[in-house]
Amino acid sequence: MKVSIVGITGYVGAELARLLGRRPDVELLEVVGRSAAGQPIGKVFPNLAPLKLTVAGELERMTEADVIFLALPHHASAETAAEILEKSPTTKVIDMSADFRLKDRATYEKWYGPHPAAYLLLEAVYGLPELYRDQINPQTRLIANPGCYPTCSTLGLAPALSSKLGKPFIEPDVIVDALSGTSGAGRGLKQNLHFSEMTESTAAYGLEGHRHLPEIAQTLTDVYGSPVDVIFTPHLVPLSRGMLATSYARLTDDFVATYKTQAEATQAVRQYYRDFYANDPFVVIVDESPYTKQVAGSNYIYICPTINLSSRRLVVVSALDNLTKGAGGEGVQNMNLLMGLPETTGLDMLGLYP
Ligand SMILES: NC(=O)c1ccc[n+]([C@@H]2O[C@H](COP(=O)([O-])OP(=O)(O)OC[C@H]3O[C@@H](n4cnc5c(N)ncnc54)[C@H](OP(=O)(O)O)[C@@H]3O)[C@@H](O)[C@H]2O)c1
Structure with missing residues (x-):
């Protein structure tokens, strides 16, 4: 082609x-x-x-x-x-x-x-195959490839808000703290991206609202079926590639009443996430917080959901490479689907580690 x-x-x-x-x-x-x-x-x-x-x-x-x-x-x-x-x-x-x-x-x-x-x-079809695969097919002409922060955070929270395998188990009110490497800001020269200003330093930005906020809210609202409130705070960190999102949400009363121990609840939720993404070749549910390096240069997203029963919260950590699963790799994944090819064609490389 x-x-x-x-x-x-x-x-x-x-x-x-x-x-x-x-x-x-x-x-x-x-x-x-x-x-x-x-x-x-x-x-x-x-x-x-x-x-x-x-x-x-x-x-x-x-x-x-x-x-x-x-x-x-x-x-x-x-x-x-x-x-x-x-x-x-x-x-x-x-x-x-x-x-x-x-x-x-x-x-x-x-x-x-x-x-x-x-x-x-x-x-335009929103090109997040894990959630909208049925709309990404040879009839589709225009794909809106998602932002890197939205891919990282929505895939981390979608299973908990979805009714696909059961009832949603978090309240529709979520907080996302996310870290991005500097390539997320593009190649143009900017003072805050100079090595001497960026290295060994980090800060939050977009505190008054960031452009990816409405995109995250749109997808989570679509998954949940009614409005989901989102607080999203991005941070720039001294990495060239990489993105890590930590998302927090309050558990429903039903969920909290179901489990006696935190370990039992966490194990059940990790299995639930594995079932939710069973047909998604690039989503890996892991048992410990992922490192950005584990997915660098690959099209994988690693997701680690954990339950904190005493604070009645779900905490999800997700990691991807902002230029691969967060941009180019996801674009190629969409291209494969548009052209009727196996979704993984040309994308099965593993993370570059260490
Ligand atoms: N970086 C990421 O991690 C990431 C992730 C997801 C999505 N995105 C999105 O992907 C797009 C590209 O991002 P990037 O990081 O690659 O940015 P970039 O490094 O700044 O590159 C921008 C490209 O656009 C071209 N360009 C700039 N202004 C133009 C204009 N007015 N008309 C035509 N071409 C123009 C530039 O080429 P010339 O200067 O040679 O014309 C350059 O090739 C952006 O919309 C960004 O939001 C980026």
């Missing part, structure tokens, strides 16, 4: 090329990046040199592509997606930005400003 990547000069575009560049069933048709037009890809990202590709300044062969990934900032992505879908209706677009993730236009515009192509919001 012919695949193009727009935004190859950014971290997500480069991750997509890393994952797709060696696949025998994929021809990288065009890799587009305005700031490096005409340059060999290895000049921009030396790790990609063996791919021997030349960066294009513009997307010129869109009608030849089966799939086009847009790894661009919001607004630029929506404009490009609208152009592709108009000029080449059979091409599938996987948008890595936030432009099509929020279903409600007013909510989008509150966080991101006027939407350049709002008419596509309802057509």
Whole structure:
């Protein structure tokens, strides 16, 4: 199949090329990046040199592509997606930005400003295969690939709010504290990301509200079936790749009344999570807090749910690589489903450890 990547000069575009560049069933048709037009890809990202590709300044062969990934900032992505879908209706677009993730236009515009192509919001499918796999199929044209924080936190909390295997066992009021490596902020130069300002230091941000908050709330509300309140606090930590979310929720009275000991409750919940994700090849339920390093460079998310009966809380720790399961890997997982391929094609690499 012919695949193009727009935004190859950014971290997500480069991750997509890393994952797709060696696949025998994929021809990288065009890799587009305005700031490096005409340059060999290895000049921009030396790790990609063996791919021997030349960066294009513009997307010129869109009608030849089966799939086009847009790894661009919001607004630029929506404009490009609208152009592709108009000029080449059979091409599938996987948008890595936030432009099509929020279903409600007013909510989008509150966080991101006027939407350049709002008419596509309802057509776009939210590309979180573990929860929306049945909507990601060869008929789908436009995928809104989830944010990294939303993938990490919603997969950690969804089983406890879902009625798929039984009754929800937490109240619809959750707290998510999440840590991200600096590649989550993209490749552009920013003062707070300088080595001397970032190393051996950390801080929270987005205390007044972060753009991923409505996305997390939208998915959890959808899973639960009525509104879920979310407090979400992101933190930047001195890692290049990696994301860890710790989520907290109050247990229902029914749940607390069912178990006599914390160990028994935790064991039951871990089994419940394993059953919930039994058909999801990239979700691994673990018995100890995961480390970000265990999933680095892989498309896996490791999730560790624990019950604290004395405080009547569920505590879930989840870890993924923000550029892989949090972006490019999830994008490729979506591409596989769109093209009718096994979901794991080209994605079965393990974490790079240590
Ligand atoms: N980084 C992550 O962990 C992560 C995770 C999930 C989702 N995302 C999302 O994925 C997208 C890309 O993120 P990133 O981290 O790769 O960002 P990045 O490193 O800053 O790269 C952005 C890319 O967009 C291009 N670009 C910038 N402004 C443009 C414009 N107005 N028109 C066309 N191209 C433009 C840049 O290329 P030129 O400067 O060469 O034009 C560059 O290739 C963003 O929407 C981001 O929110 C990122």
